[in-house]
Amino acid sequence: AxxxxxxxxxxxxxxxxxxxxxxxxxxVPAQDAFPAKVWARTVTRAARASAEAPLRYPDPRGEALLRTAIAAYLAVARGMACSAAQVFITSGHTAAIALAVQALGLRGGQAWCEDPGYPLTRRTLAALGVAGVPVPVDALGLDVAAGLAAAPQAVLAVVTPGQQAPLGATLSVERRQALLGWAAQAGAWVLEDDYLGELQLPPGRAMPALAAQDAGGRVLHVGTFSKTINPSLRLGFLVVPAAQVARFDEAAALFGSAPAPLLQQAVAEFLQGGHLxxxxxxxxxxxxxxxxxxxxxxxxxxxxxxxxxxxxxxxxxxxxxxxxxxxxxxxxxxxxxxxxxxxxxxxxxxxxxxxxxxxxxxxxxxxxxxxxxxxxxxxxxx
Ligand SMILES: Cc1ncc(COP(=O)(O)O)c(C=O)c1O
CATH class of the missing domain: 3.90.1150.10 (Aspartate Aminotransferase, domain 1)
Known part of the structure; x- marks a missing residue:
């Protein structure tokens, strides 16, 4: 109906x-072009290993093997220098936001949200007690000056710097600097929703992640395998600044959302084998x-x-x-x-x-x- x-x-x-x-x-990714056989073999191997492994409760931060593989992958694909300890496995974008709000104590604050922007971001923040402030986007991405005018005291900005969702602009170099400068000065956080990762299409050149330019340790980088492998995996990750690892360790122990270790194992192998x-x-x-x-x-x-x-x-x-x-x-x-x-x-x-x-x-x-x-x-x- x-x-x-x-x-x-x-x-x-x-x-x-x-x-x-x-x-x-x-x-969603292309179904007709996915290396389905390699993937199925990898999952089967991981399922067998999981069935034979000693019983245990998994690490709520994610499997060490996958965290290591993601850190190595991000260095090559997104120009980021991070350690496995900074990588937290999640069940996707909204879970990453929830973990960040919890770990950094952002409840009660305001957050800049791109307008137009991903509807789930606004709704997730509202549900967590963070008030979204719509900030317009133009051909250069998020209008940082408009954000500053609307809510200079915000505690968070959520952006899609690689390719703005849904309008497609790449956040300009000047705006990146302005955003990072504001965050450093205000003690605010920038959540980079890198939903497409390196899938930035030719003829343009893929910009490195905003997190790769973050000298002040203010950027939380959120990635996903939904657009590259399969959205039904419910497998994403959050990379946090080195100085924040202990807070996120603690939050993950209570609110971690990493999916089944056997899936994590399969994705780790897929990455390490160079297949992705x-x-x-x-x-x-x-x-x-x-x-x-x-x-x-x-x-x-x-x-x-x-x-x-x-x-x-x-x-x-x-x-x-x-x-x-x-x-x-x-x-x-x-x-x-x-x-x-x-x-x-x-x-x-x-x-x-x-x-x-x-x-x-x-x-x-x-x-x-x-x-x-x-x-x-x-x-x-x-
Ligand atoms: C802008 C944006 N961010 C995040 C996501 C979702 O990521 P995940 O599947 O990891 O929750 C999407 C999915 O459509 C998206 O369009």
Missing amino acids: AGPAAAVLRDPVANYPRSVSGMFQMG LRHLRRMKQLYASRRDAIVASLQAQSATCRTAGLSVLLRLPPGMDDVALALRVRQHGLAPVPLSPWYADPQPHHAGLVLGVANVPEGEAAAHCRQLLGLVEGQQRG
């Missing part, structure tokens, strides 16, 4: 499931080709769009109900997400669709885009 489905799209927090599969599905880096190198090319095919198809049909991370943003006529449209296209096997719910205060000119590019084969892009634009036109005609 349209009612509950619309509620899911408007408010993806209180309603389940959060995503449906279909063409243009966002936030090799795979991602191929995916960058593949995703760039798929994205370009979608953009070319949309433009050939006179639609207004632009690229944003692993997505393409399709602008809609102002005032069009993008949630209603997303629901309508679902019935035709298309699963883009509406843009307006990413804004703290959605306005008519925010109408849009976010199209995931990862699972759209190049040869099929034109047909799917034609179908989508036909449905947009149908909605416009009412």
Whole structure:
């Protein structure tokens, strides 16, 4: 029924499931290009080892093997110098936020949140007693000056510096410096949501992580395997400044969310065997080709769009109900997400669709885009 489905799209927090599969599905890796056999073998090996290992309660901070593998991987992939002790394994983004708020005692404070930005971030912070302050983003990423004007005393800023979610801008060098300068001076924290990691597509060059530039020890770096291996693993990580390790050790003992050690073991082997880096190198090319095919198809049909991370943003006529449209296209096997719910205060000119590019084969892009634009036109005609 349209009612509950619309509620899911408007408010993806209180309603389940959060995503449906279909063409243009966002936030998932390519299924057809994943090295499934290598992965299945790795998981099987880890499951056997786990069945034969002595029984124990696992380390709530995560398995040492995976923490070490992630630290080594981040040095190569994101330019970060960190030790395994700084890496905490989590069940994903919201769990990482909860651990940080708990460890650093941020409850009762204010947090800058990108506007538009990932809806779950705002909602998670609110649930933890941290008041989100919407801060606008533009072509250079988060507007740090606007954040300073709105809430200079904030205790936290949550940013997507690599590729802003959902608009796609990379946080500029000057803004990075301004953000780190503010955090150092105010004693505030910056949570870097590095959800795409090194999946920053050509032709641009991948910027190093903000955490790699953090001389003052103010950045909490959050990563995930949802976009690189599989979102159903529920496996992510949080890298904290060296001086904060003891506080996070203590918080993790109570609130750690690391998933089953056998999964951690499998991911560690996948990393150490070089499989992930090799795979991602191929995916960058593949995703760039798929994205370009979608953009070319949309433009050939006179639609207004632009690229944003692993997505393409399709602008809609102002005032069009993008949630209603997303629901309508679902019935035709298309699963883009509406843009307006990413804004703290959605306005008519925010109408849009976010199209995931990862699972759209190049040869099929034109047909799917034609179908989508036909449905947009149908909605416009009412
Ligand atoms: C901006 C952003 N951050 C974080 C995540 C989720 O990460 P995880 O699956 O590790 O919770 C997503 C997933 O769509 C996202 O779009």
